[in-house]
Amino acid sequence: MKTILEVRNLETTFKQRKTTIHAVNGVSFSLRKGEMLGVVGESGCGKSVSMLSIVNLLPPAATIKSGEILFDGRDIRKMSRREVQHLRGKKIGMIFQDPMTSLNPVMKIGKQMIEALRYHNKLSKEDALKRSAELLDLVGISNPTERLNEFPHQLSGGMRQRVMIAMALTCDPEILIADEPTTALDVTIQAQIIELIKDIRSKLDSSIILITHDLGVIAGMVDRIVVMYSGYIVEEASVDDLYQKPRHPYTMGLLKSIPKLRGSAVSRLSSIDGSPPDLLEKPQFCPFAPRCSFSVERCWKENPALLTAAGESEESGHKTACWVDTRNGVEK
Amino acid sequence: MKQQKNEVVLSVKDLKKHFPVKLGAFGERSGLVHAIDGVSMDIYRGETLGLVGESGCGKSTTGFTIVQLHQATKGQVVFDGINLTELDEKELRPIRQRIQIIFQDPYSTLNPRMTIGESISEPIRAHKLMNNSEIKARIAELLKDVGLKPALANRYPHEFSGGQRQRICIARALAIEPEFLVCDEPVSALDVSVQAQIVNLMQDLQEKYNLTYLFIAHDLAVVRHISDRIAVMYLGRMAEIADKDDLFDRPMHPYTKALLSAVPEADPVIERGRKRIILEGDVPDALAPPSGCRFHTRCPIAQEKCTLEVPELEEKGTGHLVACHFPDLSST
Numbered sequence: 105m106k107t108i109l110e111v112r113n114l115e116t117t118f119k120q121r122k123t124t125i126h127a128v129n130g131v132s133f134s135l136r137k138g139e140m141l142g143v144v145g146e147s148g149c150g151k152s153v154s155m156l157s158i159v160n161l162l163p164p165a166a167t168i169k170s171g172e173i174l175f176d177g178r179d180i181r182k183m184s185r186r187e188v189q190h191l192r193g194k195k196i197g198m199i200f201q202d203p204m205t206s207l208n209p210v211m212k213i214g215k216q217m218i219e220a221l222r223y224h225n226k227l228s229k230e231d232a233l234k235r236s237a238e239l240l241d242l243v244g245i246s247n248p249t250e251r252l253n254e255f256p257h258q259l260s261g262g263m264r265q266r267v268m269i270a271m272a273l274t275c276d277p278e279i280l281i282a283d284e285p286t287t288a289l290d291v292t293i294q295a296q297i298i299e300l301i302k303d304i305r306s307k308l309d310s311s312i313i314l315i316t317h318d319l320g321v322i323a324g325m326v327d328r329i330v331v332m333y334s335g336y337i338v339e340e341a342s343v344d345d346l347y348q349k350p351r352h353p354y355t356m357g358l359l360k361s362i363p364k365l366r367g368s369a370v371s372r373l374s375s376i377d378g379s380p381p382d383l384l385e386k387p388q389f390c391p392f393a394p395r396c397s398f399s400v401e402r403c404w405k406e407n408p409a410l411l412t413a414a415g416e417s418e419e420s421g422h423k424t425a426c427w428v429d430t431r432n433g434v435e436k
Numbered sequence: 437m438k439q440q441k442n443e444v445v446l447s448v449k450d451l452k453k454h455f456p457v458k459l460g461a462f463g464e465r466s467g468l469v470h471a472i473d474g475v476s477m478d479i480y481r482g483e484t485l486g487l488v489g490e491s492g493c494g495k496s497t498t499g500f501t502i503v504q505l506h507q508a509t510k511g512q513v514v515f516d517g518i519n520l521t522e523l524d525e526k527e528l529r530p531i532r533q534r535i536q537i538i539f540q541d542p543y544s545t546l547n548p549r550m551t552i553g554e555s556i557s558e559p560i561r562a563h564k565l566m567n568n569s570e571i572k573a574r575i576a577e578l579l580k581d582v583g584l585k586p587a588l589a590n591r592y593p594h595e596f597s598g599g600q601r602q603r604i605c606i607a608r609a610l611a612i613e614p615e616f617l618v619c620d621e622p623v624s625a626l627d628v629s630v631q632a633q634i635v636n637l638m639q640d641l642q643e644k645y646n647l648t649y650l651f652i653a654h655d656l657a658v659v660r661h662i663s664d665r666i667a668v669m670y671l672g673r674m675a676e677i678a679d680k681d682d683l684f685d686r687p688m689h690p691y692t693k694a695l696l697s698a699v700p701e702a703d704p705v706i707e708r709g710r711k712r713i714i715l716e717g718d719v720p721d722a723l724a725p726p727s728g729c730r731f732h733t734r735c736p737i738a739q740e741k742c743t744l745e746v747p748e749l750e751e752k753g754t755g756h757l758v759a760c761h762f763p764d765l766s767s768t
């Protein structure tokens with residue numbers, strides 16, 4: 105499969121008064137055409153910041169220190185503002201977590217939706233509205249033409265998220281980045297949106313990056329998963345490999361700490377001791393070492409690179425950033 | 437692990453809480469939000485009753501009304517033979533010593549200008565239970581109980597992570613040795629790996645101090661793990677109450693069934709193969725709840741009777757209560 109997006113060594117920092125927050129510390133991954141990639145991690149692991157870096161939507165306090173972001177072979181960082189603006193919305197669509205704050209509350213749905221169509225596709229107002237109604241229909245909103253005349257507060261949370269998805273799809277983007285699209289929703293509504301994203305994928309054949317903290321939500325959706333911790337990718341694998349044979353101690357701990365919905369009950373949950381590190385310093389050693397039960401001396405001295413996991417073939421694409429072979433606990 | 441299951445410690449009888457609201461752009465109309473509309477349940481000493489439902493179903497309002505932070509519109513909360521809804525503030529004071537509450541957000545519920553020691557000891561001072569030197573020893577003991585170092589007592593909340601703050605909130609709730617704890621989404625704001633730590637801590641403390649929990653949450657997997665029995669609410673009314681295994685293996689109410697089928701699981705094989713019951717539409721407005729059964733607007737098996745008659749919560753299996761005209765009794 106052709107690679108449509110490649111990120112190499114991305115490093116993004118935030119300035120906060122006199123301190124620097126190292127949000128993303130050298131992240132590399134690629135997205136293939138037609139693929140759905142999951143990015144998983146807990147709050148503060150840098151998953152959202154890396155995605156915002158791709159489309160250059162970072163807040164003013166943030167800077168991309170280094171790295172390349174190749175879209176179709178061209179580095180987005182070297183493009184002019186105009187070119188990036190052309191890319192954003194037209195080639196890369198975004199869906200954000202909170203559908204209430206991402207929609208303009210004093211603008212009718214229709215007016216918000218046709219903005220991108222008129223800007224990027226130079227459609228007339230009538231054509232743009234017609235296309236918007238089609239898109240609302242696609243995302244399962246009833247009476248689309250009437251909805252175009254409503255304000256966001258007249259819609260429920262699930263409906264608003266559908267509108268957000270429709271807006272992201274307006275210009276048939278080649279890549280869709282969805283940042284926690286279901287986190288703000290209730291589980292029955294979440295189930296609707298999950299089905300919708302799956303449905304859209306099969307209809308439109310777009311490449312999707314799905315960012316989430318919920319290992320349940322993406323299990324049945326994505327093809328590949330990268331797991332992030334403290335601004336690094338610590339594991340990358342196909343979805344089946346990741347759930348069936350996680351190899352990084354963090355992924356293993358994470359999967360174990362999720363309470364199960366079926367099977368016999370356990371009296372205690374296994375948890376990961378401690379809490380994630382603050383990001384004020386770029387760690388000189390493995391960032392997970394203080395919480396890791398496998399850690400050896402080397403973990404405290406050097407930061408491991410993301411390499412093919414021990415015993416896995418390169419083709420499998422199963423990579424971990426760990427000094428230890430977690431199958432036997434021996435240093436690699 | 438939990439005996440004494442026959443002594444009812446708290447009993448809620450036909451509890452209602454309506455909030456008057458102003459509507460329209462200028463508040464010219466008024467309405468009533470039917471937050472809870474006739475909730476009944478018994479909680480046994482030493483058990484954990486999980487209370488689940490989607491946002492707006494009234495689960496938190498139920499918790500708040502039980503601890504008398506909201507005044508009930510109608511109905512009774514009987515604790516140890518005393519009806520709390522009839523007591524005035526002064527009469528409630530000794531009761532408040534025995535019932536405490538833990539809130540969802542450990543960031544906003546700790547006073548940022550008080551050291552954590554001061555926060556933890558505030559309930560003790562409010563009830564004038566100890567002198568200063570005793571308080572100091574008690575703080576140290578409480579911090580140890582929740583897995584923090586006693587030396588941290590003089591620090592301020594901002595120096596702690598989310599998980600640590602929730603530990604502090606738990607210590608504060610336990611300070612005056614309550615018997616009954618309402619836990620309002622205590623782990624929802626936490627990351628998975630930290631969530632497991634807090635759940636384990638709460639179970640340890642329950643065993644140590646023989647506490648009774650009303651555990652309010654929307655995460656069914658967490659509730660299944662920690663609870664003995666589970667109550668499911670929908671739009672201000674109780675849909676089903678049963679032992680947790682009963683509820684998960686043999687749900688009778690169509691809403692419970694849909695809820696269980698909507699929760700994604702962290703297993704790609706299960707996820708790909710599963711057939712979800714997708715509920716149409718959204719939860720109706722609590723300002724004007726539907727007639728008859730509240731769930732009939734979204735129910736896949738609703739019939740005419742459901743739109744007319746309110747189903748009562750009735751026992752259909754051993755300890756298995758359900759409020760539905762057409763419950764699924766196939767597996768009993």
